[in-house]
Amino acid sequence: MNFDIGIWIAAFLTLGIMSFLYKDNPWYKISEAIFIGLSAGYWFVSLFWQNLVSKLWDNLWPALDALFTRGEFTGGLLYLIAGILGLMMLMRLVPQIGWISRWPLALVVGATAGLQFINYLVSNGVIQVYNTITPLFGPVSEAGGIAPVTDVWHGLGNALILVGTFTGLVYFFFSKEHKGFFGGAARVGTWFLMITFGASFGYTVMSRMSLLIGRLDFLVNTWITGIFT
Amino acid sequence: MIRIAVTTLLIIAVTCALASAQEDTIQVVTDTLSDSALAVIQPEVPSPAGKVLVNDTPNDNGGSVQINWTASADDTDGRIERYEIERKEVNASDDTYKVIGDATAGQTRITDNYAENGVEYVYRVVAVSLAQAGDGEMLEVKSYSESSAIVKASAQWFNTNRTVVLIFALVIGSLIVNYISQARKGKDLFIRKIAGLEAVDEAVGRATEMGKKIYYVPGTQDMENIQTIAGVTILGRVARLAAQYETDLDVPVSRSLVMVTAREIVKEAYMNVGRPDAFHEDTVHYLTDDQFGYAAAIDGMVVREKPATIFYMGAFYAESLILAETGNSIGAIQIAGTAMPAQLPFFVAACDYTLIGEELFAASAYLSKEPKLLGSLKGQDISKGLILAVIAIGVIIQTLGVYDFASLFRIAAD
Amino acid sequence: MGFWDKMLAIDRRWIFLFVGLSLLIPMSLGIETKLSISPETAGLFDVYENLPPGSKVLMSFDYDPPSAPELQPMADAAVKYAFMHDLKLIIMGLWPQGPLQAEISIQRALDSPELKDKEVEYGVDYVNLGFQAGNEFVIQRMGSDFREAFAMDIRGNRYEDIPILKNVKNFSNIDFAFNFSAGYPGTVEWVQVAVDRYDVVLGAGNTAVQAPLAYPYLGAGQLVGLLGGMRGGAEFEVATGFSAKATVFMLSQTFAHAIVILFIIVGNVAYAITGRGKSKLEADR
């Protein structure tokens, strides 16, 4: 028998989490508590080394060094502002001046708003509009005329995309009652949304099964097999 | 003897080649020769690359030059090994060509990203082919193209590739701003019912009746995600209801910045309804930054405390179904909202109400009923109408094949 | 309460039990199955296959151990194929644990019998640049200069000292980018920044959940191909000719699917016969 304490601990915790499927129990509670504490510690440490040290310190220190030893102003000094913003955030701990933490927060929210304004407009807006504007009946011939439908399924598919995108967007109208023709279109839109949800769901079932296969593979082929070899 | 003969042959071959090429310099790299002296070599000199065109890379911050050339006539059947691209500063004391990059055979384009702004450069392209020596050793044979025209790298102030985005931003932005200001002036705006949001009151009320908690999960992403901002904004409205109904609210979060923000929001909600005393800071509490650690913790809390109502509003990943199924199993009323398309099916399947995509962003306006917020929804709708019209017209034109309408919306890569 | 009523109100733990068994039993049989290749996989492999030797391939490992069952098989096949066909690999990760997963793939490839006689040298044939925090901004930064995002590789060598990276300034020096993605940051960000802004040729391996999101990009040509989930991994294994775990596990998958489908059918029959059964969906839309 090949005893590896790590594998035994891993197996103990794997089964502990799985036991939750039956019902809540002390084994799960132990695994859960370890998980919360350990993972919170993991991110705490990771953020310290990967952000505070490698982003703040590593940029700021050479810049300060250059400033005080050679009197040079370098771009790294901008990180001083970041450091100050970080400290302002920590001022939360002092109730009297906790309000100052709104400044870094305002910066984060403002930048997020600006960046995502653009990113979503481009990738989810303009590019999707561009992609939807395609000829309905197969490819346009070089002469500029309409080519015959070369592939029935492709033509049908293009029409479906158009109808689906159109009616789907109609569903999202907020300022108009879903009645009459408009209501009919919105209804068709929900059909498309449902197909989308069903398809993504069906597609996902497989994904989730493979994750479980990974864990079972560990239990069967690493842990149990390990006991007998 | 043989050595002398080989060398002589080689020299003759090179001389002939040099003589035959009038404009191009040809050079045989002979440094491997000393090791392979027994070789019998017939260096096949490749024809050089054709015209080399250079231009400053457009729409960038400078420092970059694009080089295009016509392939060497010998660039077929693998006869050209690669191209080397050389650069020379025009006004420098050191006016020799230096290799700045290489390209595989068949490639006719490269970008020099090490150019300095404002400095004048010329480029040339070297076609390199391999000749085999008798003992299998490979020699490189090079032929040089003519020099390019002089080029300077520079930075631009506007990215013309992105004009279409600017137009979209301006049109949509001004529509929204316009309707906000109209709404401020008191124009009446109709907003249809959104089932998931109509149910918020009822869901909070149910928790009150049952004397149980309300959980509010603002997603697993940080404040640099706009869905999180939307999520905590909706929390403000829910917290206000909870405060009015005097129902316990619990907001477990997985990011510290979200914790800070959510606390401010909940605190304000309690103050606004005149119950600042009922606010406890630890209503909003941090668990762990870890996606699944967070899910494990909430699952445990849910089965132990059995909240009557659970809200999921924000950005979610795979934890969506872990949370929603566990909440479902204890019979809680669940209202979810996310703009993560991949997670929507799970919320739809396991929650009572789901806000789909855009509805999440509409929620805070809808719940607050503030005219200026509702005005922005109207602006969104008009933008949507415009987009639909553009698509409809575009598809007709594209199908008729009279004009490449779609190209107007193409954002060229930089 | 009749049989069908009971089925409608079945304790979900029965479903759990059946799913577990349907996965475990075929797994222990270890039968390898035949399978065909979808156009999405073929599209990617086609481009990958036609890269001339010496091409520089950027691989971004954007996942962590929980998603490894789905993504590791395709990563393994891709790395091994690259080594066998002399593609130069530049590895990185937008997830902290990604580059560690890459090391697993590299080790497996180097240990494989096919690569016994091949000399694959670190720094010359491949390099692992490690993890960099910053999500899509790392990609953005790489758009101007790789070195700004990765001053050192995972082993602490300086960027400029690594032979394979000589002449690699940014995306314009990359022939093909391969992204293994389990969420954010991942394929969507690679498309939005690397493809849309810097014209990178991108192929992606996604978890099955992420894959539907990537379909619009596939249709628009922003992605040359897509490997979806374990099935995509198995197809890629077949395409590259290295059958491994994904191919074997496909049978377990099929059984589990059959069970889920069976349950859905039973549920619907029960619903039709009893004519009731509240679902959460009704309330909504």
Place this chain on the structure above:
Amino acid sequence: MRREIPLIITAVVGIAFVIQYFIPHSPFDRFEQLFSDWFFIIAACAIWLGALNLLKLSIIKVQRQKKDWQYSVIVIVSWLTMAIAGFAGGRGFQTPGTAFDWLYVNIYTPLSATMFAILAFFVASASYRAFRARNVQATLLLVAGFLVMMGRVLFDDIFFAPLGWDFQPLSEISSFIMNYPNLAGQRAIMIGIALGTVSTALRIMLGIERSYLGGGD
């Protein structure tokens, strides 16, 4: 003032980040990177607040001997173990062979992988409940899900390949659904999200949506 200054910061920063997209010229080209670094630095400071909150609540639970207080002891001990191992490891805290790495591989990884894996069970129970042919919408959801599920596994190879078909009906149908109707729905959702995001971002930048700042003075 405590409220005005943050609003001004938000507006100025937000607009700056919108226009930087259109301006390749420095210094605008560096805005995004710089913000990304700053954000991570601020978040790394903020996590101290979160961690202290977690520890505080756990300690209170232990002190007051609340129900299940024993598990809070485990939370505290696990947190400390990981933190100490991480800090002791220095910059190379994640290098294979360190204590931190051992904890990561043998405890953290199986826990998170298993938590993820139990989704397989949940996805089965959720589909059992949700996939019922109750009305048009639910039926479409069911049919689409059903067909895609069938197409993504080996059913073609098991049922149709033995008939000598080189055509894979289930895979083809599944691909068709994914490529056309699914894409249409995704696009509608995506364009809607684009508008929702743009509008929300605009409200934030204009200071109309300001609840994230909280109230008070």
